[in-house]
Amino acid sequence: MLIRVEGLTYTYAAGTPLERAALRGVSLDIRAGERVGILGPTGSGKSTLVQHVAGLLKPTAGRVWLGDVVAHARTRAARARRRQVGLAFQYPEDQTFERTVFREVAFGPRNLGLDEAEVLARVRWALGMVGLDTTRVMGRVPFTLSGGELRRVALAGVLAMRPEVLILDEPTAGLDPRGRRELLAQVRTWQEETGMTLLLVSHDLAELPRVVERAVVLAGGGVVADGPVRQVLSDGEALRVAGLDVPPTVALLRALRTAGWSVRTDRLLPEEAAAEIAEARDILHSIADDGGGHP
């Protein structure tokens, strides 16, 4: 389904002294199967935006369309569409409440009204997708699991609903470097296997390019950049407005460019940056060897 955000405005505590505009007239379209990264500082409205897409909030002005229905509408058609959007909040392990891992992951599918056989199948599938040993973990009490395992269980709980659109709000928050890498690699796999639309809210500029193809930068409640991830993450201006630094790879390439090297500055991943630098160095050397005059 096509997700369309039209002039979305959302104001907290409207009419009271604590009034605050979280989103101001945000508009964007997300096609089915796209992988979009959403960046921005705290207070930029990222979480508010994705909660609107999931139909959890009602806009103060503007609309969010899930296909041909309005996201937050109370109609049956809208409810059905909302069920196809899965949203994992930050620190999703904080939502745990069930006695066993199985019941915890089954919560979502059961709320969808599926029969027990289907629920079981989905729980197994979801636990496998997050890399947990299904047989070992299903009967355990969630609170006895480690933080990293519990996070995976929580994500499995959202995956088990087999959403068409998966929204992850900072899924790697608080994980150690290996945990971050592994999780984002898994997210990439999920998307490739299911073809779902992916919205990834994240600060992790180093890992983002491995997972998303498009990046949207929010600041002060509005969109300050929206385009291919390589382009956006090498755009210093937009990132600076959002209180973010360019990824270290881009910073390095820019420093070299300023020093006169002819390098592209949109090589975001370390291996790409290294290759780019090596190539430029080779060119420099061959110019030097030729004594100049090389095209």
Place this chain on the structure above:
Amino acid sequence: MPTNGHRRGAASTSSHATQANSQCRGATTASHHAVPPFIEIRDLEHVYPLEDGGEVAALRGVDLTIQRGEFVALVGANGSGKTTLARHLNGLLLPTAGSVRVEGLLTSEPDNLWAVRERVGMVFQNPDNQLVASTVEEDVAFGPENQALPVDEIRRRVDWALDVVGLLDYRTHPPHMLSGGQKQLVAIAGALATQPACIVFDEPTSMLDPLGRRRVRGTIRRLNAREAATVLLITQSMEEAALADRVLVLHAGRVVMDGPPAEVLGGDEQGKRLRALGLDLPVAVEIADRLRGLGLALPPGLLTVEALAGALC
């Protein structure tokens, strides 16, 4: 740690210089060789009992000394024991074997506990779960209030601490209206207000956004450089670890690496080891390694993008 604000703004180039000049509690002015280590840990073991009757050793035989004024980073994967180790430094946890001494005081002696906590302050990971009062200044005053200090001294310390972290204008703000980074700065001010000689930071930036992280990191650096605080920074971020004078790597309850950042984080051998331990290298180091693999000759120990760019040009 100075007892009044006059050191504010006095930049110092080395922590040793300020060490000799500062009015840190108990600081000796004798020559550095005679100064005993500020923190001395011997054979520290910490074993947790498990529900099913077994036990797990979070720390196994850790030996460690930290001198006054040092800026030490402690890195390790989740479960390596770093938080457990940190909690031993101010007596929140007690050793099941071995000893921890802070300025000579044994933490396992009940009578020493509060003296230890006056020397070692702590800032935790979750900004919200450290703030107890309804306004910023009342929260920062919590520590001095516990020390039963006179009102004017409390007032002086609160103003000084808030000034150091740059939140003097937010004195009367309620905590829930602050950003995560600001809350963490209030927590730091709260730890500062008891004027400990040493502050332990337990993953202080892992729940913050990039802007908050920058602010907190800058404050921590300043505390060590200008206010002569001994700093122990527990972190998952190698970029943060690279700021320290010394990096300790913890794995399965033991210290497996200990040295200056250039050595621990900067080499190729160490890189493989760190990755095997579940940790990452600073991006600059990763790129430098790849470049060396592609045939470029680069000096070792390039930890930051600036250093790498400088070496290439």
Place this chain on the structure above:
Amino acid sequence: MNLLLPGTHVAADSVLHRLDPRVKMGGALLLMVLPFAAGSKDRPCLASTLLLVAFVAVLVVLSTAPIRALLRTLRTVLWVGFFMFFFYLFTTPGQPLVAVGGIRVSWEGLLAGGTQIYRLCLLVTVSALLTFTTSPAQLAHGLEAVLAPLGRLCLPVREFTRAFTIVLTIALRFVPTLFDEIEKITRAQQARGADVRSPSPVQRVRTWVPLFVPIFVSAFRRADELAMAMEARGFRSAHRRTHLHRLQLTGRDLMASLVLVAVGLAILGLERWAQ
């Protein structure tokens, strides 16, 4: 501001805002008890009623509280008031004014019912005024100061009062945070298909567990972390503590107390005289 519910505090600089919280708490208590002072016939006389209403009206004006909001609040509690009104109207014995079927309405009944409404309105207004002009933190400070003398009695009492005041302070500080968290958990479970807005009460009850358990767990974890942070900063429950802010009674407080005592005595006097 829509409603001036008891509990809503707005920081302002009115005469009342600047008074010591102990004076305000004591005064509120007094003003809430006075409507129940009755000389004869189990209800206050006209004079004392008028005096009290006038005095409270002056206080409302002095506090700069929005009167519209206050009236709207009174309107919402009026339905309770009407229930009591009609109860007293029909059950109070006295000279009947109107008799329809077996139901008798008397002048006494009217007055009795009216008195209940008057008392209710006064209670709501006075408590709303107290919380409007006094922040929760100030109330906690005031309570702490009032309880402090108890601390000299014996160790258990001292520990209890200290624990009580610190617990109160922390609870107040976390109220907004907890509200935010409840909202976040609610939305998170909603995203997993929990029907929190269901019209069916049975469904609603089903969604309590997914809300309560995470919030309780988080509250316990928070308490644990907070306790560690407090200990790290040298907190010892039985140990003596000083305070950054000390409540000081000023001349204004003394004046206000005298005025309150005067009003109280006047009302009691009027009731006496009405007997």
